[in-house]
Amino acid sequence: MTAPRVAGVGMTAFGKSPERTGRELFAEAARKAYDDAGLGPDAVDEVFYGNFMGQHAEQQGHSGPLAADSAGVTAPATRIESACASSGAAVRLGVERVRNGAADCVLVGGGERMTNLSTAEGTAGLASAADALWEIKAGVTFPGAYSLMANRYFHEHGGDREDLAAVAVKNHRHAAENPLAQFQREITVEDVLSAPTVCSPFGLYDCSPMSDGGSAALLVSEEFADERGLDPEVAITGTGQGGDRMALHDRVSMTRTPAAERAAETAYDDAGVGPEDIDVAEVHDCFTIAEVLALEALGFYEPGEAISAATDGETDMDGDLPVNLSGGLKAKGHPVGATGGAQVSELTKLLRGDHVNSDAVPDAEVGLTHNAGGTVASCVVNVLEVVA
Amino acid sequence: MSQDGPRDAGYDDFLDAVEAGEPYYLESPSGNGWLPPREFDPETGERELTEESLPETGEVLTKTVVNVAGPSFADDAPYIVAVAQFGPVRLTGQIRVEGQKRGVGSEEVEIGQEVEIDVGHNETEGERVVVLEPV
Numbered sequence: 001m002t003a004p005r006v007a008g009v010g011m012t013a014f015g016k017s018p019e020r021t022g023r024e025l026f027a028e029a030a031r032k033a034y035d036d037a038g039l040g041p042d043a044v045d046e047v048f049y050g051n052f053m054g055q056h057a058e059q060q061g062h063s064g065p066l067a068a069d070s071a072g073v074t075a076p077a078t079r080i081e082s083a084c085a086s087s088g089a090a091v092r093l094g095v096e097r098v099r100n101g102a103a104d105c106v107l108v109g110g111g112e113r114m115t116n117l118s119t120a121e122g123t124a125g126l127a128s129a130a131d132a133l134w135e136i137k138a139g140v141t142f143p144g145a146y147s148l149m150a151n152r153y154f155h156e157h158g159g160d161r162e163d164l165a166a167v168a169v170k171n172h173r174h175a176a177e178n179p180l181a182q183f184q185r186e187i188t189v190e191d192v193l194s195a196p197t198v199c200s201p202f203g204l205y206d207c208s209p210m211s212d213g214g215s216a217a218l219l220v221s222e223e224f225a226d227e228r229g230l231d232p233e234v235a236i237t238g239t240g241q242g243g244d245r246m247a248l249h250d251r252v253s254m255t256r257t258p259a260a261e262r263a264a265e266t267a268y269d270d271a272g273v274g275p276e277d278i279d280v281a282e283v284h285d286c287f288t289i290a291e292v293l294a295l296e297a298l299g300f301y302e303p304g305e306a307i308s309a310a311t312d313g314e315t316d317m318d319g320d321l322p323v324n325l326s327g328g329l330k331a332k333g334h335p336v337g338a339t340g341g342a343q344v345s346e347l348t349k350l351l352r353g354d355h356v357n358s359d360a361v362p363d364a365e366v367g368l369t370h371n372a373g374g375t376v377a378s379c380v381v382n383v384l385e386v387v388a
Numbered sequence: 389m390s391q392d393g394p395r396d397a398g399y400d401d402f403l404d405a406v407e408a409g410e411p412y413y414l415e416s417p418s419g420n421g422w423l424p425p426r427e428f429d430p431e432t433g434e435r436e437l438t439e440e441s442l443p444e445t446g447e448v449l450t451k452t453v454v455n456v457a458g459p460s461f462a463d464d465a466p467y468i469v470a471v472a473q474f475g476p477v478r479l480t481g482q483i484r485v486e487g488q489k490r491g492v493g494s495e496e497v498e499i500g501q502e503v504e505i506d507v508g509h510n511e512t513e514g515e516r517v518v519v520l521e522p523v
Contacts, residue, residue: 119456120457120458120459120462121458121459123456123457123458124458124459124460127458133396133398133399134399134423134479134480135480136458136460137399137515137516137517137518138469138480138481138482138517138518139454139457139460139461139464139467139469139482139510139517140469140480141454141456141457141458143454143456144452144454144469147452148450148451148452148469148470148471149450151450151451151452151499152449152450152471152499155450155499196455197453197455198455198456199452199453199454199455199456200452200453201452245430247480248471248480249471249478249479249480250422250430250478254449254450254471
């Protein structure tokens with residue numbers, strides 16, 4: 001059972017394009033992936049399409065077949081929904097299909113249209129990733145849920161808004177030259193601290209934006225690659241998914257994310273690597289505290305110790321462990337259903353050497369994507385390696 | 389309970405019980421506490437959940453002031469959401485000083501504050517809301 005190769009990747013520029021439909025966004029991403037791979041829709045055996053709130057934003061359910069249709073494919077197609085981890089989960093399912101021989105070429109990715117909604121409507125849509133009875137009815141929003149985690153983290157471990165601001169500043173700096181990023185300008189700690197408050201302690205810059213976008217990747221078997229004369233450099237060598245209680249108040253801890261810990265353990269075992277082997281990572285920084293929690297769950301830091309990672313420059317592109325060289329969700333943008341696929345797309349390019357920030361990691365051979373759903377009630381971790 | 393729509397079983401039953409002065413939670417044989425409705429203890433898989441009286445007071449574990457709300461709470465913002473622990477069960481509610489509508493005066497409530505549970509209404513839609521009142 002060999003690791004599926006990433007034959008091609010593509011994503012739209014993330015940002016505000018309220019008139020572009022979800023189907024159009026995914027079609028563009030798929031086209032880019034086909035072009036990157038030198039393949040066409042006729043090669044695809046199956047489609048896994050990540051999407052979170054199509055029914056809310058576009059009154060569009062059953063979007064698996066629609067996504068396949070939009071990508072020029074007639075094949076089994078399923079919408080995968082795991083909140084913000086939707087397309088990370090779609091990637092994982094594609095990996096498993098190829099590994100077990102059920103498919104030779106799988107189109108994975110996702111799409112989301114969000115900015116056609118008002119801020120209030122978008123907030124309500126995002127909040128549906130929380131517990132509808134016991135959190136949403138209490139007025140919990142998504143920034144609010146992560147704010148609860150951040151405030152508890154400060155209480156247990158220390159740290160402050162400046163430490164979180166360093167995460168935002170770092171990721172905006174990483175995105176400054178990324179033509180696909182929603183925000184391509186640097187910000188300062190002062191910008192973050194003086195921004196309007198969304199939910200204490202988060203200001204506007206602690207929160208990833210509302211975004212529209214699509215992402216896609218073509219995962220192929222070794223046999224398929226040989227038959228087509230392809231030799232894709234990057235393969236997905238490990239994948240794992242973890243789960244946890246839905247409501248934040250039902251977790252054992254509000255400052256740890258066991259779903260991510262479990263996903264990482266599974267993915268590391270699958271790939272035969274450990275956190276010490278990871279050269280570069282794309283993690284789920286939907287809010288600044290989320291990157292801190294991710295770094296600890298992935299085993300890069302002990303609990304309570306990642307709060308100063310960005311402040312100390314350790315996760316900068318020049319640091320010991322470059323994190324979110326794409327700009328992360330914070331600066332690249334977060335069209336929810338597309339994010340996991342976009343992490344794979346960006347990481348593939350970083351490892352291949354054709355990403356705008358590849359020069360920062362010229363020797364990187366092993367990378368990781370971490371894609372979390374809700375307040376990490378679900379999480380998917382994928383390990384990508386240079387194999388050719 | 390939605391003023392116009394159907395009840396949400398479990399959730400509305402719990403709120404009714406709080407309003408009647410008899411709040412409860414569901415406890416499994418292992419002693420884990422959960423909010424209704426539950427068929428299983430998600431930690432152990434046990435099925436024999438029994439209704440137990442909710443402790444009279446709880447402790448605030450974390451809180452946040454929400455400035456940007458969804459449509460259902462648009463007229464309520466800013467308001468304070470908190471997670472509190474009542475014995476073996478935790479729940480999420482809005483911190484409100486008794487008699488005040490929207491958390492007025494509750495900005496000083498900190499982690500560790502002792503609270504009692506009550507039921508309030510949101511200003512935007514008149515829907516019931518779990519309320520946590522500082523003791």
